[in-house]
Each structure stands twice: as structure tokens, then as C-alpha cells.
Amino acid sequence: MPSQEAASTPLPVVITTGEPAGIGPELTLMLAERDALPPHSVAVGDITLLAERAKALGLRVETVACQPGEPLPEGPGVLPVWPVALNAPCLPGVLNPANAAYVIATLALAVRACQNGHAAAITTAPLHKGVIIDGGFASFTGHTEWLRDACGVDEVVMMLATDSALHAQAPGWLGAADLRVALVTTHLPLRAVADAITPERLTRISHILASDLSRQFGIPKPRIAVCGLNPHAGEDGHLGREELEIISPTLEALRAQGLDIRGPYPADTLFTPRHLAEVDAVLAMYHDQGLAVLKYAGFGNAANITLGLPLVRTSVDHGTALDLAGTGKASPASLGVAIRLARRLADQRAATGTTSHL
CATH class of the missing domain: 3.40.718.10 (Isopropylmalate Dehydrogenase)
Structure with missing residues (x-):
């Protein structure tokens, strides 16, 4: 039986870090370094990739592996990560269709966590539709449609x-x-x-x-x-x-x-x-x-x-920005907005009988 304190801890917002060659991983790391992630946030992605990208960009972030259902590590500059391993090595700005299945696996883990009561919401960093199609997912048309099918809803x-x-x-x-x-x-x-x-x-x-x-x-x-x-x-x-x-x-x-x-x-x-x-x-x-x-x-x-959807999902308003990947020049503003909005929508859903204008 979970303790009363554990039961009252808000469920996390899950951040899927998106296309590994794009800016999603570093935007997540930037927010972690700036302590700009809302409490109870967790990234999903390759923990080695994240650690290496943080080092290359000089970001003071400690990536800590954990699993759905476990307490999240906390502290300044700490980024909790639910690990999913890359299928192939990845360089910033260089797409590799071999990692298409990796991107889909991060999404699948996030959806399962919401369905199993281990997460409150999903925020998705950008992916690259073309490379996912080239990687063997011929019917893939985007996050929105994939989540529709994964959640079993018609529209x-x-x-x-x-x-x-x-x-x-x-x-x-x-x-x-x-x-x-x-x-x-x-x-x-x-x-x-x-x-x-x-x-x-x-x-x-x-x-x-x-x-x-x-x-x-x-x-x-x-x-x-x-x-x-x-x-x-x-x-x-x-x-x-x-x-x-x-x-x-x-x-x-x-x-x-x-x-x-x-x-x-x-x-x-x-x-x-x-x-x-x-x-x-x-x-x-x-x-x-x-x-x-x-x-x-x-x-x-x-x-x-x-x-x-039967779950909360938010995302950024931009793409993978391959030309900026690995440079540290991309802005994490939209990702921050999306994560905060996901937290707010999830808290509203959890608060019985309460609503707020957003």
C-alpha cells in the first residue's frame, strides 16, 4: 500500500524528448538547468544522449534514471528520466531512420504511464514525420493522429x-x-x-x-x-x-x-x-x-x-530545427509554456468540480 504522502504526490507530467537529432533533448535540458520545469516533471528518452548533449552544451544538469511509479529524484539541475535506449548512434542535426522506432517507443511509454495511473499528462517535444515514415512507419502522419489511435478514440x-x-x-x-x-x-x-x-x-x-x-x-x-x-x-x-x-x-x-x-x-x-x-x-x-x-x-x-483524448497532451508550436540542434541557440520558451499548460490542465482534471480559465 502506498503511503498517504505518496498517494497525495501529484502524478508527473511526462516530457517525450522527440527527434533525438533535433532540439527537443537540449530544450528539456535547458529548462532543467534553469529550474524552469514545474515540479513533478520527468523526461522520456535515451539517458546517455541527454547526458552527452548536456556536457557538449555546458549545461549543468544531472540526468537521473528512474521508472514509472517510482518517486522522482529532486534538486536543482536534476532531470529525472524514464530511459528508452536509442537504436543507433545520433549526431545533432543528422537524421537517422533507424531511430524512428525509438521515437515511437518514447511516445508509447508515455501513453502507457498515463493509462496505468503513473502520469498525469504528456508534453511532446518535436519529432520529424519524414524520418519516421522513412524508418518503416509508412502510415505515420503526426503526433496528433498517432495519439488518437494509441488511445483508441475516433476523433x-x-x-x-x-x-x-x-x-x-x-x-x-x-x-x-x-x-x-x-x-x-x-x-x-x-x-x-x-x-x-x-x-x-x-x-x-x-x-x-x-x-x-x-x-x-x-x-x-x-x-x-x-x-x-x-x-x-x-x-x-x-x-x-x-x-x-x-x-x-x-x-x-x-x-x-x-x-x-x-x-x-x-x-x-x-x-x-x-x-x-x-x-x-x-x-x-x-x-x-x-x-x-x-x-x-x-x-x-x-x-x-x-x-x-482521455489524457492531457500538449506540445510545442515549432519543429525539430535541425539547423539549431547542438548549438544551444534554440529557445525553450514554447516547451516551457506547453509543460506548464499540461500541469495546469492535469491539475484541473484532478480537482473535482473545479475549473479555471486558461
């Missing part, structure tokens, strides 16, 4: 958020306003997007978004603005008929079901402060339609949240 929603409550020192050009952007489609070629926008998909995505904005972000009745797919939201059918035939009728049906969901609006005018001030989130039709704006507004100080 998840990718949402990125800037949050002035988490980083008021750099709110971006929107001033104090928060910007939350969710996606109907994620990692698809642009020519496949229109066919993927169906009434059924749009309905599922909208319900997940509204539900988790309420459940995880403490917004009782979320206000959602929806982008059109085409320029000018189709211009009454002259620039495409998806708005008339699919998007507008689906939104009308969702409003009849009680959702406060508005649009479709032309994306080029929806993403302006006056319109954003009237809603809690924007639902964009495809990846670059929504995320280009969000990353302009808050790149490096935003987090990626996967909605619709």
Missing part, C-alpha cells in the same frame, strides 16, 4: 493557443487577448482538404472543441467562429460551393443543437482583433489557414493541445 482536434495568462510578457500583436485556433483537418495535402470536410467530420470536430473548451478551459458556453474554406467564404458560391452545401448547413444544425458557433467567415477578415474579441476560439478548415496566423501572433510562446 481528436488539434488546437494551438497563445495565452497571456501564461506569458504576459509577450502577448503578441493581439494585446491581452488569447488566441485559440482549432483545425478541422490537420496533416493533409492541400488538394485533399476539400474532400475531407464533410458534415459528419465538421460536426464531430465542433462538438469536441466546444466540450473541451468547457471541460479543460473552464469556458461555460464557448463561442466559436468558423472559417470558410474558400476565399471570401465562397462569395455566395462564385468561388466554391463548400460553404453553401456543407459548412453553412452543418453550422445551422449545430446551432439548433445548442452550440454557439458562428460563420462561416472569410478567414482573411476573421483573424482581426475586433472579430477575435467576440469569440473564445476559431475553427479553421486546414492547417496553414489557422496556424500561420497564430504563429505570427505568438510563435515561441504558444502551445499545441490535443482535444478529445
